[in-house]
Amino acid sequence: xxxxxxxxxxxxxxxxxxxxxxxxxxxxxxxxxxxxxxxxxxxxxxxxxxxxxxxxxxxxxxxxxxxxxxxxxxxxxxxxxxxxxxxxxxxxxxxxxxxxxxxxxxxxxxxxxxxxxxxxxxxxxxxxxxxxxxxxxxxxxxxxxxxxxxxxxxxxxxxxxxxxxxxxxxxxxxxxxxxxxxxxxxxxxxxxxxxxxxxxxxxxxxxxxxxxxxxxxxxxxxxxxxxxxxxxxxxxxxxxxxxxxxxxxxxxxxxxxxxxxxxxxxxxxxxxxxxxxxxxxxxxxxxxxxxxxxxxxxxxxxxxxxxxxxxxxxxxxxxxxxxxxxxxx
Numbered sequence: 381x382x383x384x385x386x387x388x389x390x391x392x393x394x395x396x397x398x399x400x401x402x403x404x405x406x407x408x409x410x411x412x413x414x415x416x417x418x419x420x421x422x423x424x425x426x427x428x429x430x431x432x433x434x435x436x437x438x439x440x441x442x443x444x445x446x447x448x449x450x451x452x453x454x455x456x457x458x459x460x461x462x463x464x465x466x467x468x469x470x471x472x473x474x475x476x477x478x479x480x481x482x483x484x485x486x487x488x489x490x491x492x493x494x495x496x497x498x499x500x501x502x503x504x505x506x507x508x509x510x511x512x513x514x515x516x517x518x519x520x521x522x523x524x525x526x527x528x529x530x531x532x533x534x535x536x537x538x539x540x541x542x543x544x545x546x547x548x549x550x551x552x553x554x555x556x557x558x559x560x561x562x563x564x565x566x567x568x569x570x571x572x573x574x575x576x577x578x579x580x581x582x583x584x585x586x587x588x589x590x591x592x593x594x595x596x597x598x599x600x601x602x603x604x605x606x607x608x609x610x611x612x613x614x615x616x617x618x619x620x621x622x623x624x625x626x627x628x629x630x631x632x633x634x635x636x637x638x639x640x641x642x643x644x645x646x647x648x649x650x651x652x653x654x655x656x657x658x659x660x661x662x663x664x665x666x667x668x669x670x671x672x673x674x675x676x677x678x679x680x681x682x683x684x685x686x687x688x689x690x691x692x693x694x695x696x697x698x699x700x701x702x703x704x705x706x707x708x709x
Contacts, residue, residue: 383435383567384428385646386467387653388413390661390676391438392565394464395446397573399589399614400457406589408610411661412442413676414646417653425675429654432647435569438656439465441644447577449636453629455587455616458580460573467566468661470672474560480552482536483517483544492529492538495554500534507556509539514552517544525557561667582616589613591620594689595637597660601681605662612688625690633688640686658683 385391393410417423420430432438443463451460482496495511503509508525519542530538573579592613599606619629641658648654665679 382433383569384430385414385432385434385438385648385656386567387423387427387429388416388425388676389566389673390468390659390680391434391656392466392468392563392661393442394466395460396462396464397458397460399586400459401586401614402589404589406458406613408612410442410610410640411659411680412438412644412656413659413680414654414656415652415682418651420648420650420653423653429646429648429650431649432654434465434567434646435571437645437647439463439569439571442656443571443578445639445642445644447574449639450612451578452581453593453619453633453636454580454612455582455614456580456584457586457614459575460578462573463571464568466568468563468666468673469566470564471561471667471669472564472671473555473557474562475556475558477512477553477555480511480514480554481550483514483548483552485544486530486538489530489538491540491543493541493544494532494536494538496536497554498535501537501554501556502534503528503531503537503556505529505531507558509554509556511541512553512555514549516546516549516551518546519544528556561663563663563666564671580614580616582618585617586614587617587620591615591623593625593633595640596687596689597658597683598685598687599660599681600684605665605679606660606681608660630688630690637686637688641683658686 390411390413396407398405478497478501480495481498484494486492486494505528507528509528510525511521512523514522521541526539526541528537529540592611593615594609594611596609619626643655643657646654646656659680659682662679
């Protein structure tokens with residue numbers, strides 16, 4: 381069954397690879413989304429686009445783009461394991477979600493309700509916590525954050541919530557709003573790497589992994605929020621001379637990497653909604669949006685170019701090989 385592309389929803393493409401010699405990961409991430417329609421619609425944010433397919437259209441075309449314009453310039457030690465495409469539907473805090481086993485009014489503190497978790501929670505006074513999954517309490521408290529007003533034990537704490545009615549159904553969860561934020565994904569497609577076309581195409585030996593080719597993403601919107609890039613390695617020793625990339629190789633990179641911003645078809649015949657365009661994504665701006673995303677414009681900007689820059693800051697100059705012994709006079 382086809383996985384339909386959703387209108388203006390951002391998609392994350394992870395290219396998982398490794399250096400066969402060291403076994404270290406050399407993976408990269410790219411982002412794409414479509415544009416507002418030209419002829420079909422109207423389409424609201426997140427609407428499925430008819431005749432599209434994330435697997436047979438987007439994945440197949442984008443993986444061919446990477447293999448044809450990136451893998452060709454890497455050392456044969458570069459081994460591509462898999463491509464993964466996922467839709468980004470929201471974000472959450474990385475703090476664990478804990479099961480609630482008790483909810484009751486606190487008779488000693490008016491307007492406060494006591495929540496008890498199945499395991500020690502480590503919560504602190506003043507933290508905000510989100511409640512979800514309560515099926516029988518009214519008014520509904522799911523998806524709302526409350527301030528922890530009192531710590532009673534390693535398991536129990538109080539929050540000021542509206543007066544609850546109904547019989548507690550021994551369900552529900554709580555999650556403190558703190559710690560690292562992380563993305564929430566929806567649809568997912570995985571394609572294994574093709575050892576013939578996806579792996580690096582230049583013969584070994586390879587340079588050290590930190591001798592990379594940096595690729596700057598040039599976004600249509602200015603500002604530090606949309607700056608970013610990727611690094612490509614391992615580089616083939618034949619492409620560099622004394623820590624400097626050969627001019628002809630760099631020219632080839634410039635031509636090839638520009639294709640990373642080429643739109644790929646998602647299957648729709650619409651001139652704009654039917655294409656997936658490369659984007660820069662700002663997680664800083666994304667985490668300021670509602671936890672379930674309602675739009676992607678505030679934190680995404682379409683790319684206009686991908687410019688290679690030799691990573692001269694970490695390149696080592698290779699020692700010249702002596703063709704004959706040095707004879708002291």
